[in-house]
Amino acid sequence: MNTKLPYQSSERETIWSDVVFYLMASLLMVAVFTHAIFALKIYFQNQKLAEINQKIALYSTNANQGQEKKIMDYKKNIDDFSTLLKNHTVASHIFEVIENSTLPDVSFFGIDVSEPIREVRLSGQAKNMEILSRQIQLFENNADYLENINVIDSKADATGKISFVLNISLNPKMFAYYQ
Secondary structure, eight states: OOOOOTTOOOHHHHHHHHHHHHHHHHHHHHHHHHHHHHHHHHHHHHHHHHHHHHHHHHHOOHHHHHHHHHHHHHHHHHHHHHHHHHHOBOSTHHHHHHHHHOOTTEEEEEEEEETTTTEEEEEEEESSHHHHHHHHHHHHTOTTTEEEEEEEEEEEOTTSOEEEEEEEEEOGGGGBSOO
16 A cells, blocks of 8 residues: 655655755855854944044144145145246246347347237347348347247438337247246
8 A cells, every 4th residue: 555645755855855955054054154254344344443533533633634724725836836837938038039149239129029929029220231131130040039030110210220120920939937
């Protein structure tokens, strides 16, 4: 007679279900254990962080915060000043070039500097036309700083002196802060 009930499983099926059950139970225990370990590590890290923040708070008094703010303001001012120096242009180099290139018999009585279009308009007087042409030639020899020279106007007066107006185009490096 068959004593096996219809809902009973075979012995082989029971072994496999037991193995799967114990395997899942052990995985669950491992997961709970790892979760506990990580939770404990996080707790200890938060405690260390709180201790560090307390130490920082001890050293960070109002006076120190004021000094830090002052130092940051100085740093900002230095950075701003550095930016200004990098972008700073100087027109005084024009005077050096003109002074070094002017003949003794030539005098200038008017100068108009236009930095945006890099031009200089010089009004002056020369002893005669030959000296004016030598003066223009001296300016042309300064090709590093002066790009183009045009005589806008020149006329001789009753004494033979030549009044002139020169328009000089400048090289951009003429305005550089450091030569």
